[in-house]
Amino acid sequence: MTTKPFYTRREFIKTAGAAAGGTLVAAPALAGAGSFFKEKRRMALVGTGVRGVSMFGRSLRANYSDTVELVSLCDINPGRLQVAREYIGGNLPAYTDLDEMLAAQKPEVLIVTSRDDVHHEHIITGMRHGCDIITEKPLTIDEQKAQAIINAEKEYGRKVIVTFNYRYPPYRAKIKELIMEGYVGDIRSVDFHYHISHSHLMRYMQRWHGQRQYGGSLWVHKSTHHFDMANWWINSDPEEVTAWGALERFGRKGPFRGNNCRDCNFTSQCPYHWNILENEHLRTLYTDNEQYDGYIRDNCVFREEIDIWEKHTAVVKYANGAIMTYSLTADTGFEGYKLVVNGTEGRLEVRAGGWPRKFGEEITFMPNRRYSDREEEQFFVEHGSGGHWGGDPVMTDQLFRDPDRPDPLRQQAGVRDGVMSILVGVAARKSIDSGNRPVNIGDLTTIQPHPARGLEV
Numbered sequence: 001m002t003t004k005p006f007y008t009r010r011e012f013i014k015t016a017g018a019a020a021g022g023t024l025v026a027a028p029a030l031a032g033a034g035s036f037f038k039e040k041r042r043m044a045l046v047g048t049g050v051r052g053v054s055m056f057g058r059s060l061r062a063n064y065s066d067t068v069e070l071v072s073l074c075d076i077n078p079g080r081l082q083v084a085r086e087y088i089g090g091n092l093p094a095y096t097d098l099d100e101m102l103a104a105q106k107p108e109v110l111i112v113t114s115r116d117d118v119h120h121e122h123i124i125t126g127m128r129h130g131c132d133i134i135t136e137k138p139l140t141i142d143e144q145k146a147q148a149i150i151n152a153e154k155e156y157g158r159k160v161i162v163t164f165n166y167r168y169p170p171y172r173a174k175i176k177e178l179i180m181e182g183y184v185g186d187i188r189s190v191d192f193h194y195h196i197s198h199s200h201l202m203r204y205m206q207r208w209h210g211q212r213q214y215g216g217s218l219w220v221h222k223s224t225h226h227f228d229m230a231n232w233w234i235n236s237d238p239e240e241v242t243a244w245g246a247l248e249r250f251g252r253k254g255p256f257r258g259n260n261c262r263d264c265n266f267t268s269q270c271p272y273h274w275n276i277l278e279n280e281h282l283r284t285l286y287t288d289n290e291q292y293d294g295y296i297r298d299n300c301v302f303r304e305e306i307d308i309w310e311k312h313t314a315v316v317k318y319a320n321g322a323i324m325t326y327s328l329t330a331d332t333g334f335e336g337y338k339l340v341v342n343g344t345e346g347r348l349e350v351r352a353g354g355w356p357r358k359f360g361e362e363i364t365f366m367p368n369r370r371y372s373d374r375e376e377e378q379f380f381v382e383h384g385s386g387g388h389w390g391g392d393p394v395m396t397d398q399l400f401r402d403p404d405r406p407d408p409l410r411q412q413a414g415v416r417d418g419v420m421s422i423l424v425g426v427a428a429r430k431s432i433d434s435g436n437r438p439v440n441i442g443d444l445t446t447i448q449p450h451p452a453r454g455l456e457v
């Protein structure tokens with residue numbers, strides 16, 4: 001255990017200076033040293049993988065340095081931490097122990113971008129040190145860890161924000177707006193069918209995401225986004241889940257298996273062969289630092305330990321009476337989804353995604369003529385610039401530039417939203433494991449499903 005930053009500024013300048021001809025000696029003074037920075041929110045980050053270093057590391061320093069001071073970094077892998085530190089810039093103190101970092105740096109906000117199964121530890125440790133939390137999805141991966149977060153939020157009274165960036169693309173906000181304006185009336189049923197392509201699925205199968213113990217399976221790691229959007233659009237809590245799933249192509253179902261893509265006898269036969277060494281960013285962050293933690297990023301997609309599903313189907317009953325039929329089909333060449341929202345006064349339909357990427361999405365409204373005076377309407381909403389169809393910068397502006405901006409669509413999510421979205425996936429896992437029995441969400445944590453979101457007591 002370190003009792004000081006893993007790299008202090010002085011040590012870093014010594015080692016990096018020797019390696020880089022001393023160019024970093026002339027680096028500017030540490031952010032936060034002067035009174036100019038006093039009013040910025042002091043934020044620290046735990047988990048310096050690709051997501052942490054780009055979306056919250058570099059982007060914070062490049063786009064929000066006038067409102068936020070990123071004060072320090074933490075990761076259990078010291079090699080990756082050092083690469084991340086150089087990539088993000090700013091000569092930030094870096095720690096391999098979160099408690100030590102929080103005690104020494106006293107940030108106001110902890111940003112959690114670590115592996116899914118340790119989010120709860122980092123969220124709770126952050127709150128214990130008096131921090132508000134901004135955490136990546138999924139909030140956590142099972143109901144016990146969710147309960148620990150619920151309890152800690154009560155105990156410490158800190159604010160927790162879950163970064164559900166999927167709520168922020170302009171056309172998804174438009175769907176929410178149309179529902180709030182009463183286009184469909186009361187929602188009775190939802191068909192939500194999501195597809196991720198082979199090349200997307202392969203990335204999951206290669207990493208920790210292929211094992212339930214780390215990512216909770218795609219029911220949680222991926223579908224948390226979809227369940228959150230559904231809960232948010234339907235504006236009610238899920239109550240009961242029945243699910244089916246299968247693993248048919250990857251893991252132990254594969255025809256052969258090797259050690260990893262760099263060390264494999266089947267490279268010419270394998271449709272998923274991939275050379276990570278050709279990607280410098282990934283090589284320096286991951287491959288060059290495997291000796292510290294054994295994290296292999298180009299694992300065999302046919303390895304025996306894979307215990308997640310490729311195809312997922314669930315029926316979700318909501319507390320307001322709506323029923324959603326949901327699927328996540330991952331063994332396909334298509335990336336996108338079809339959404340239908342049926343209500344007492346009409347129906348919204350969206351078919352999003354596909355390749356080549358479109359520059360916007362179409363939403364079709366069909367009135368239920370017996371009950372609605374509206375005409376059929378088509379809405380075309382352009383994607384914004386930036387990641388996730390323009391959603392990421394809208395979300396990060398709210399987080400880092402304008403935290404008090406009005407939120408009429410209730411896009412910002414907290415613990416309750418995070419819990420309700422993962423519990424659908426947790427219940428789906430339990431349903432499959434118990435022979436497709438219905439599972440009650442209310443049995444999983446102390447949070448009870450409520451028919452109308454925002455009106456819970």
Ligand SMILES: NC(=O)c1ccc[n+]([C@@H]2O[C@H](COP(=O)([O-])OP(=O)(O)OC[C@H]3O[C@@H](n4cnc5c(N)ncnc54)[C@H](O)[C@@H]3O)[C@@H](O)[C@H]2O)c1
Nearest residue numbers: 047048049050051052075076077113114115116118136137
């Ligand atoms: N919202 C989105 O669209 C989106 C996209 C990508 C990733 N994510 C989320 O971001 C998070 C990070 O994803 P990633 O792709 O960068 O994963 P990653 O595995 O590349 O990075 C995770 C980092 O956490 C570190 N870590 C693991 N255990 C730790 C511990 N106990 N203490 C400190 N550090 C620890 C690892 O060493 C690694 O550097 C995940 O939760 C993922 O679900 C969200």
